[in-house]
Amino acid sequence: MIKRSIGMLLLLLSTSLVFAQQYEANWNSLNKRGIPSWFSNAKFGIFIHWGVYAVPSYAVVGPGGYSEWYWYNLRGTKEGSHDKVQAFHDKNYGKGTPYENFESQFTASLYDPQQWAQVFRRSGAKYVVLTSKHHEGYCLWDNKQANESWGHSWNAVTGTPKRDLLGDLTEAVRKEGLKMGYYYSLYEWFNPLWLKDRQRYVKEVMTPQFKDLVTRYKPSVIFSDGEWEMSDTAWQSPSLLAWLFNESPVKNEVVVDDRWGSNTRGKNNGATYLTSEYGSGMQPGVIWEESQGIGQSYGYNRMETADDYKKSSDLVLMLVDIVSRGGNLLLDIGPTADGRIPVIMQQKLLDIGKWLEVNGEAIYDSKPWKVSQQWSAGKRPEAKEASFMSGYNIANLVKKSDQHANVELFFTRKPGALYCFVPGYRQQVLIRDYTPAKGAVATVLGSSKAIKWQQKGKDCLVDLSSLRPGDVPDGLLVVKMKG
Numbered sequence: 001m002i003k004r005s006i007g008m009l010l011l012l013l014s015t016s017l018v019f020a021q022q023y024e025a026n027w028n029s030l031n032k033r034g035i036p037s038w039f040s041n042a043k044f045g046i047f048i049h050w051g052v053y054a055v056p057s058y059a060v061v062g063p064g065g066y067s068e069w070y071w072y073n074l075r076g077t078k079e080g081s082h083d084k085v086q087a088f089h090d091k092n093y094g095k096g097t098p099y100e101n102f103e104s105q106f107t108a109s110l111y112d113p114q115q116w117a118q119v120f121r122r123s124g125a126k127y128v129v130l131t132s133k134h135h136e137g138y139c140l141w142d143n144k145q146a147n148e149s150w151g152h153s154w155n156a157v158t159g160t161p162k163r164d165l166l167g168d169l170t171e172a173v174r175k176e177g178l179k180m181g182y183y184y185s186l187y188e189w190f191n192p193l194w195l196k197d198r199q200r201y202v203k204e205v206m207t208p209q210f211k212d213l214v215t216r217y218k219p220s221v222i223f224s225d226g227e228w229e230m231s232d233t234a235w236q237s238p239s240l241l242a243w244l245f246n247e248s249p250v251k252n253e254v255v256v257d258d259r260w261g262s263n264t265r266g267k268n269n270g271a272t273y274l275t276s277e278y279g280s281g282m283q284p285g286v287i288w289e290e291s292q293g294i295g296q297s298y299g300y301n302r303m304e305t306a307d308d309y310k311k312s313s314d315l316v317l318m319l320v321d322i323v324s325r326g327g328n329l330l331l332d333i334g335p336t337a338d339g340r341i342p343v344i345m346q347q348k349l350l351d352i353g354k355w356l357e358v359n360g361e362a363i364y365d366s367k368p369w370k371v372s373q374q375w376s377a378g379k380r381p382e383a384k385e386a387s388f389m390s391g392y393n394i395a396n397l398v399k400k401s402d403q404h405a406n407v408e409l410f411f412t413r414k415p416g417a418l419y420c421f422v423p424g425y426r427q428q429v430l431i432r433d434y435t436p437a438k439g440a441v442a443t444v445l446g447s448s449k450a451i452k453w454q455q456k457g458k459d460c461l462v463d464l465s466s467l468r469p470g471d472v473p474d475g476l477l478v479v480k481m482k483g
Contacts, residue, residue: 030238031270033245035287038179039221039255039273041365042126043323044356046349047183047291047332049298050165051134054337055102056093057302060084063278063389067334068299071099071136072189103138108161111339117172119341123349124356126364127179129223129330132166132213137188140166141217145209149193149201170217181221181255184210187229202236210240214248222256232261241271257289266387280392284326284368291330292318294348300334309344312351314395316476319352320421321394323363324372324410358446359478362419366412374432378405398423420462420479427465429479434460440483447472451479
């Protein structure tokens, strides 16, 4: 009996060792794939959070006030928000009204995917990422796993919209010349099978559903999320990604993020890009993407006012800061339940696009310079490299302050050119520790006027005093040193 027990123990240890070796081999193999270069060159994408949560469209305004978490907050499973969400729900919809009842009001009756796609193109974005399914489990395409696992219609085609919302936008976005991708939540808060048997959920819902999405719509980006409940092994992520990278119809182009298990987010490898969320992002040397809403929520939150939305100039500044540090900006909009992008959000996107029409060459396909920022004299604020809710606000860091130094300039580069972003007009711009090539030409993007420069020791002094109102477009200026 003892010998048999020892034998079983040795067998288990041997099996575990083989599994660990296979697991490590899987990730090592995946990491060698690399990330397709189009992603790092694109720099700017549009995020879209749209689902049944667009009906109540409510969250407590403030950091972390995500309206797409309405159902979760309503169930009393998140500290600090339940009471207010419950009071709002009872007052407006009646006490005890199930969240699922909102689906009948998710009509998408005014949805015009062509108009959406045109706004995205005019914003200057190069790719779009739509929530195919958020944590509520509702799919924006016709998926049988959603209906079967919930025991009722829980997708947009068999449900109230009676329309392939995802497919229609995919077609429209690609017609505008942009790449299309999807956010996909691995888990679902209240899916009956998830609550009963997680491994069956992974096998019978998540895996086939994910493959259905990829095979039918061929995304260029997969933004995975909802990974924190289990490790990547429990999610079977290595094998799923192996299928994606080796067998799927998008194996050569698709780009994926770092959210594939409780142990994967923030891990720098060769297969996934790093994500930060209302954070400060990362420094050059890794491929990363910061996502934020125009307001403080991802899904549309009707409680937000104009003052809760970022200024267009601050959105441009955020893009410049992120790109200067080697990252991408994924800027989120939240459509309404009837399928409209709020006009104020459209205007912000078009303002960014207007700036990029003039200055886009300093953004797209660019690389970080030897320094990303140039600071004024004084004590610099402590660097905050955080992926989630770091409180980082570059709009405050460019302002002069008696309390700390401020960012004077941002930089990007291309072969033979240095781009210097100037947050506020000044007659002279001093680029410290920089010697242009002999005969280098200085210009301001958007202006045909000649700009003089001279070497001052180790520094380069660019003279902008000849510029007059109207010589350059409004907003943040970009000085180009070519040669």
